[in-house]
Amino acid sequence: MKNMLPDNPSLEGHLLLAMPFMEDQRFARSVVYICAHSSDGAMGIIVNKLLPEIEFSELLVQLELVRSDRVDTLPRKVRSLKVHRGGPVETGRGFVLHSADFIVENATLQISGGICLTATLDILRSISEGRGPDKALLALGYAGWGPGQLESEIQANGWLHSPADRRILFEEAVERRYDTALAQMGIDPGMLSADAGHA
Helix, strand or coil, X not given: CCCCCCCCCCCCCEEEEEXXXXXXXXXXXXXEEEEEEECCEEEEEECCCECCCCXXXXXXXHCCCCCHHHHHXXXXXXXXXXXEECCCEEEEXXXXXXXXXXXXXXXXXXXXXXXXXXXXXXXXXXXXXCCCXXXXXXXXXXXXXXXXXXXXXXXXXXXXXXXXXXXXXXXXXXXXXXXXXXXXXXCCHHHCCCCCCCC
């Protein structure tokens, strides 16, 4: 179980799992993929919370990437995409975590393990036209931490972390991602006490 950080680590490309006693309910049972982490702070996308009130096709219409009368012509794979609640910061801004087979020059951040992040309309347009990445996860908003904040939360036993498995991001059912990520770390969810870390 990893909940302490060595000197000068970067958790880019790792998953954070909220401990059961996470006080901030916005992050309860969250799985966060860390896209950037340095001495300036950290940024990540929650990958196991959906925004059921909006369909991906509706978002494309709102952004004027697809006409409302053309939604039925979208590829089935596109129509089945879900919109995730990526975090409490900039909730009107879209972010796409995706496989490295699609790159937008000067816009795509290549993170690790063949996982990238793009936050431009170009990728949404390409996805809507069936030309996007093979694997994609769309989120509105992100999670952000100031300098030293994430490290402090980890040291206070707020989060567990482990290297990300892209199958959890792109293939595992959304509602199973938390338990699957714990299982890959060798942790039984029932063994995580809400009293852990408290004297």
